[in-house]
Amino acid sequence: MRYVDIKGTDIKASRIALGCMRIGNKSVEEVEELVRTALDLGINFFDHADIYGAGASEKVFGEVLKRHPEWRKEMYIQSKCGIVPGVCYDFSQDHILKSVEQSLKNLNTDYLDVLLLHRPDVLMDPAEVARTFDILHASGKVRYFGVSNMNPMQIRLIKKFCHQPIVINQVQFNLVNAGIMDSGFNVNMKNPESIDHDGSLLEYCYLHDITIQPWSILQASWEEGTFINHSDYQALNDKLEEIGKKYNLDKVAMSVAWILRHPSRMQPIAGTTSPEHLKALAKAGDVKISREDFYALYKAGGKKLP
Numbered sequence: 001m002r003y004v005d006i007k008g009t010d011i012k013a014s015r016i017a018l019g020c021m022r023i024g025n026k027s028v029e030e031v032e033e034l035v036r037t038a039l040d041l042g043i044n045f046f047d048h049a050d051i052y053g054a055g056a057s058e059k060v061f062g063e064v065l066k067r068h069p070e071w072r073k074e075m076y077i078q079s080k081c082g083i084v085p086g087v088c089y090d091f092s093q094d095h096i097l098k099s100v101e102q103s104l105k106n107l108n109t110d111y112l113d114v115l116l117l118h119r120p121d122v123l124m125d126p127a128e129v130a131r132t133f134d135i136l137h138a139s140g141k142v143r144y145f146g147v148s149n150m151n152p153m154q155i156r157l158i159k160k161f162c163h164q165p166i167v168i169n170q171v172q173f174n175l176v177n178a179g180i181m182d183s184g185f186n187v188n189m190k191n192p193e194s195i196d197h198d199g200s201l202l203e204y205c206y207l208h209d210i211t212i213q214p215w216s217i218l219q220a221s222w223e224e225g226t227f228i229n230h231s232d233y234q235a236l237n238d239k240l241e242e243i244g245k246k247y248n249l250d251k252v253a254m255s256v257a258w259i260l261r262h263p264s265r266m267q268p269i270a271g272t273t274s275p276e277h278l279k280a281l282a283k284a285g286d287v288k289i290s291r292e293d294f295y296a297l298y299k300a301g302g303k304k305l306p
Contacts, residue, residue, distance in 0.1 A: 001042030001285040004265045007209035008165040009144045011076055011113060015260055015285045017045035017213065018278070019271035020061055024053020026273060028063045035064050037275040039074055041282040047170075047213070047269050048107070049080035049118060050099045058106035065108045078114040078168075079103045080148055082121060089121035093132040100141055115142045116170060117158075119149045130161035137164055146170070148215075152204035169205050170269070171198075173214035175236060175255055175301040176227050180212075182303065189306050206264040214259055214268045218252060227301075228252055239300035243293050249283055254297075256284035261294045 002015045018038045023031050038046070048058050058079065065072055081099035084090050100115060115136065117129070136142040146168030147155060159166055173180055180202040186194035205212050220227040227233040228240075228251050237251060244254040259268045272278050299305065 001282060003042075004211070004267055006144075006167055006211050006267075008167045009114075011045075011144070013045040013076055013267060014043045015265075015267060016043055016256065016282060017047050017078075017267055017269050018043050019047045019215065019269040020057050021047075021049070021052040021271055022057070022273050023060055024056030026060060028060055028067070030273070031060050032064045032067060034273060034275055034278065035061070035068075035071065037278055039071065041279065042285070043278075043282060044074060045076045045078065045267065047078050048103070049083075049116075050103050051080075051083050051085055051118075054085075055102070055106055058103055062106050062108035072109060076113040077107060077109060078116065078146075079107070079112055080116040080118040080170075082118040089119055089123075091117060091121040091124040091129055093128050093135075096129075096132045097135065100136060104141060111140055112142045114144045114146055114168060116146045116148045116168060117150075120154050124158075126157050126161040129158060130163065133162055133164050144168075146210070148213075151201055152199045155204070155208075155210070166210060168211045168213055169201070170213040170215055171201065172216050173212070173259065173266070174217045174219065174227075175258055175297060176220045176233065177216070178298070178301070178303065181298075185303075186306055191306075193304075202264070212264060212266045214266055215271075217259060217268045217270065218255055228255070233301070236297070236300045236302070239297055243289070243297065246293070247287050247289060249287060250280050252277070253281050253284040253287075254289075256281055257287045257289050258294060258297050260284060260287075261289050 003012050004015055006013055082089055082091050133145050144167050145164050146166055148170035155166055182193045183196040218226045240251040240254045256268055270281050
């Protein structure tokens with residue numbers, strides 16, 4: 001497993017992170033095996049959110065850490081807050097502080113390595129967010145901060161007031177959902193792909209040393225589910241299989257290796273709950289595919305180069 005230095009921190013993170021959204025309905029023993037497998041593979045970064053499993057995902061992970069407190073020093077734990085499910089987004093000081101306290105309790109840890117603001121809150125007071133970050137940082141409860149699903153202007157607004165750097169932006173990105181890349185290929189073109197929906201998010205994060213963490217790395221859409229072995233994406237699957245043979249990767253790992261090829265050194269979030277699938281997927285962390293194969297896969301996903 002290769003590693004990436006998260007700029008603005010002392011974190012040397014595995015190129016692939018384990019996403020813990022779906023572990024809430026697993027037993028402690030199952031999650032224990034998953035975490036053990038991840039650590040054995042060199043995966044040292046674990047992504048949570050206060051709303052995953054309505055808190056159950058953090059809690060079962062915390063039960064694993066009760067059994068293995070020695071594992072805490074081998075890992076980086078990230079969580080997210082700011083979504084009140086079905087109600088609103090909330091970046092108020094009161095909500096953030098309460099959320100962090102609950103996450104720390106659930107996870108059975110004294111601190112988070114990274115806290116992300118989960119989705120933009122249009123009622124956010126950036127000065128209030130800055131004061132909240134100061135409280136959490138000074139208390140040692142959160143070491144570093146980031147955001148999720150935010151565009152450059154939203155990040156700039158937070159950065160204007162905050163003393164701590166914004167070090168991560170977690171956004172949707174994969175072979176099928178490559179919007180942060182599509183408009184860059186189609187500058188000055190009169191086609192739908194030329195529309196910049198996110199304010200040059202990819203370039204902004206690269207320029208400002210903000211690590212992009214792609215989520216939903218295998219999902220075509222909520223309705224379709226994964227594009228792996230999906231009949232609507234046969235050409236992509238054929239190309240993944242063909243190119244994967246060159247690198248001894250299955251189609252899932254090949255999809256991840258495609259993301260890892262970008263020079264901004266993204267850190268994809270792998271959401272599998274299967275130790276065996278994780279072992280296969282982790283092979284992508286040791287591979288650098290060719291430029292030609294990167295573009296071949298991009299085009300196989302239904303994209304056109306101008």
